[in-house]
Amino acid sequence: MDIFFRSIYTFKTSLKFRDFLKHVYDSKAINRVSDISIKYLRDNHIKALVLDFDGVLSPHGYSTPTEEVNKWLNVILRSEGCPLLFILSNNPSPERIDFFARNYPQIEFVVSERKKPFPHGLNSICARHALDSSRVVIVDDRLLTGVLAAANAGVKAIFIKNPYEDFKSNLFKELLFACFRIMDKLFILRI
Numbered sequence: 001m002d003i004f005f006r007s008i009y010t011f012k013t014s015l016k017f018r019d020f021l022k023h024v025y026d027s028k029a030i031n032r033v034s035d036i037s038i039k040y041l042r043d044n045h046i047k048a049l050v051l052d053f054d055g056v057l058s059p060h061g062y063s064t065p066t067e068e069v070n071k072w073l074n075v076i077l078r079s080e081g082c083p084l085l086f087i088l089s090n091n092p093s094p095e096r097i098d099f100f101a102r103n104y105p106q107i108e109f110v111v112s113e114r115k116k117p118f119p120h121g122l123n124s125i126c127a128r129h130a131l132d133s134s135r136v137v138i139v140d141d142r143l144l145t146g147v148l149a150a151a152n153a154g155v156k157a158i159f160i161k162n163p164y165e166d167f168k169s170n171l172f173k174e175l176l177f178a179c180f181r182i183m184d185k186l187f188i189l190r191i
Contacts, residue, residue, distance in 0.1 A: 055141035055163030
């Protein structure tokens, strides 16, 4: 039943925030999360960086980030002025949560009561850490989940236009999400 309500909510709020979604797609898109520099975060006064997992940190179904992302995370975490870091995934598997608890205890893995595009996870981060929503940015590869959650919560968003994919290891799931991404773009760009 939750998928039905989430679908209705997604449709209604995507119409409401279509200009925001188009703006993020047109001008706030990057290839990979590793393109985000500590300088960009400091220059934009970002106090919290919220990362999706699938597509952003690794291909779908992986339990750990890619080697490239691990290197990037280590650089960001060692940098002066590093913002708070969070993982907000619609698929918070125990293996992923355990990986971050063991390897990156300074990164909080947020498990929200409602999945994106509902703003609950982002609102929770802002409330628990007394953060001004204008100083929070979410990085996601889906316009109608993470980027729409950003609009619903009043936070900034960065869109990943070249997500991590592994069609060889997980053909069905990667094809499914590739189709979702295409449908997201077509819906937003055509409405």
